[in-house]
Amino acid sequence: GAGVSQSPRYKVAKRGQDVALRCDPISGHVSLFWYQQALGQGPEFLTYFQNEAQLDKSGLPSDRFFAERPEGSVSTLKIQRTQQEDSAVYLCASSFFSISLAGGTDTQYFGPGTRLTVL
Amino acid sequence: DAKTTQPTSMDCAEGRAANLPCNHSTISGNEYVYWYRQIHSQGPQYIIHGLKNNETNEMASLIITEDRKSSTLILPHATLRDTAVYYCIVRARAHGSSNTGKLIFGQGTTLQVKP
Numbered sequence A: 001g002a003g004v005s006q007s008p009r010y011k012v013a014k015r016g017q018d019v020a021l022r023c024d025p026i027s028g029h030v031s032l033f034w035y036q037q038a039l040g041q042g043p044e045f046l047t048y049f050q051n052e053a054q055l056d057k058s059g060l061p062s063d064r065f066f067a068e069r070p071e072g073s074v075s076t077l078k079i080q081r082t083q084q085e086d087s088a089v090y091l092c093a094s095s096f097f098s099i100s101l102a103g104g105t106d107t108q109y110f111g112p113g114t115r116l117t118v119l
Numbered sequence B: 001d002a003k004t005t006q007p008t009s010m011d012c013a014e015g016r017a018a019n020l021p022c023n024h025s026t027i028s029g030n031e032y033v034y035w036y037r038q039i040h041s042q043g044p045q046y047i048i049h050g051l052k053n054n055e056t057n058e059m060a061s062l063i064i065t066e067d068r069k070s071s072t073l074i075l076p077h078a079t080l081r082d083t084a085v086y087y088c089i090v091r092a093r094a095h096g097s098s099n100t101g102k103l104i105f106g107q108g109t110t111l112q113v114k115p
Helices: none
Strands: A005-007 A010-013 A019-024 A031-037 A044-050 A053-056 A065-068 A075-079 A088-095 A114-118 B009-013 B018-023 B031-038 B045-050 B061-064 B070-075 B084-092 B109-114
Touching (some): A005 A088, A019 A088, A031 A075, A044 A065, B009 B018, B018 B084, B045 B061, B045 B070, B070 B084
Parallel strands (some): A010 A114, B009 B109
Antiparallel strands (some): A031 A044, A088 A114, B018 B070, B031 B084, B061 B070
16 A cells, blocks of 8 residues: 555544554555554554564553564554553554664654544 | 653744754764654654754755754745644664664644644
8 A cells, every 4th residue: 555554543442342453554564663642642652563573562551452463564453451541542653674684764654543542 | 762852832934934943962973863743633754864964855954953962844835734743853773673763752843834
């Protein structure tokens, strides 16, 4: 596709429900990032993939948050037993940069985000 | 990654140049200055980046002071569509597993372009 796409764009969940958020990066992009953006704040890093390998998950706020990218393209961010403080916009970004190739532009291209509201 | 300081908000008249300042007094020699912007209800959008020389592209110009402790993003002819939150980010280029290139956003500057 022309850009990073995310689905759904909006998700309403009841407290305690599990949710799954999908990210389709730009074709051929090796690196994939997830960010969380609370209302009125800048995005905050959650986790990073190079291809299918999750190399950095230091930003995941709790073990209720889980991300995967099994085939090195589409990624899913899963939140188990959602809580009200999980309400935020979840942004996905991809870039062509490859650590293993030690090169390529590291400009990140963002999707439109998924707005999660937990009631 | 170095911390940046930006004004919370700025106004600009449509058609005039918008000059957005950023202070990064603790920047290291290998750290670049990146600018992203986020229009309401959209994901952040890359604008420009630079190390020490001034840079220009089709969207904006980036002026970095000689001591690299501050920079200014210039939108030469602001339009209403430039209304957005502008983020100045300082970090080293991604180069390995110890630096994957994750972006650390601050609060940014809310630029309001007025007719």
